[in-house]
Amino acid sequence: MPVRIPDNLPAAEVLESENIFVMSETRAANQDIRPMRVLILNLMPNKIETETQLLRLLGNTPLQVGVDLLRIHDKASRHTSIDHMNNFYRDFEEVRHNNYDGLIITGAPLGQVEFEDVSYWDHIREIIDWSQRHVTSVLFLCWAAHAGLFHLYGLNRTVLEKKRSGVYNHKRTSEHFPLLRGFDDEFFAPHSRFAEMSLTQLRQHPDLQVLAESDQAGAYLVLSKNNRNLFVMGHPEYHKSTLNDEYHRDLAAGLAPQIPQNYYPGDDAAKPPVARWHSHGSLLISNWLNYYVYQLTPYDLSDMTAITPWESKHS
Structure with missing residues (x-):
């Protein structure tokens, strides 16, 4: 089934060239099917690149997914045209009274900034609080995962001396969660961040459960x-070239970055990188959409009280 996107969204051409099943809103409106409604709060600098990465994953499921794109403010973006933002993105006031099946909050290049010093921190908190009443399930990625854990559960991160960048081996901590169905015992995922959450604090928190971890990346x-809330500390949505692009961007900026670990053959940045996480990323998003969104969300989105806890519905 397709992911439904706005008419003329630039990502459509790229996705269609990769045989990702996407459908314009005009075409989808003629089908008598209720699609899942997913809101994406895109905090990444390059909006179009991130849109394409996330839509690639959302389009690889048997569900029709309608997507709304949300911006955190209406200030001009250095990497995305104002026309694109005005044509395809909504402000929070436009969606405040809506309910959604799912919300994805992306990462942001704010790993070395204290949360309270982020210019839009109050707005982020407002949207997170809103999501707990208006969204069936929320997927937090990278920086957003740290921000969500801090705001909702009072857990703070530790800023690292050097950026954690690379592709790392992970292992499941349990076999009995729907989110992990089909996962191998070990799998790879990319990370690109300046901070890390304490595994000990996460394990000890009474309202949280750690489902996968890495000896190198935590x-x-x-x-x-x-x-209701899934926190993903890495970037399963990353394209094969994304870490390479970040590395060369930081080199050009004179930041002397370390070579992303376990990414280039022989750690030689002159060689093309190897992608080892795409199948995991697709399965992760598919399982999230199926078991934590589609299986739980009410048919009538105006009635969020109809959400049935997973344990009782599938026990």
Whole structure:
């Protein structure tokens, strides 16, 4: 089934060239099917690149997914045209009274900034609080995962001396969660961040459960026990070239970055990188959409009280 996107969204051409099943809103409006409604709060600098990465994953499921794109403010973006933002993105006031099946909050290049010093921190908190009443399930990625854990559960991160960048091996901590169905015992996922959450604090928190972790990169998948919030510490949505692009961007900026670990053959940045996480990323998003969104969300989105906890519905 397709992911439904706005007419003329630039990502459509790229996705269609990769045989990702996407459908314009005009075409989808003629089908008598209720699609899942997913809101994406895109905090990344390059909006179009991130849109394409996320839509690539959302389009690889058997569900029709309608997507709304949300911006955190209406200030001009250095990497995305104002026309694109005005044509395809909504402001929070436009969606405040809506309910959604799912919300994805992306990462942001703010790993070395204290949360309270982020210019839009109050707005982020407002949207997170809103999501707990208006969204069936929320997927937090990278910086957003740290921000969500801090705001909702009072857990703070530790800023690292050097950026954690590379592709790392992970292992499941349990076999009995729907989110992990089809996962191998070990799998790879990319990370690109300046901070890390304490595994000990995450394991000890009564409202959280760590589902996957890495000896090198720490916690990866953390799920709230009410199944409403999924925190992903890495970037399963990244394209094969994204870490390479970030590395060369930082080199050009004179930041002397370390070579992303376990990414280039022989750690030689002159060689084309190897992608080892795409199948995992697709399965992760597919399982999230199926078990934590589609299986739980009410048919009538105006009635969020109809959400049935996973344990009782599938026990």
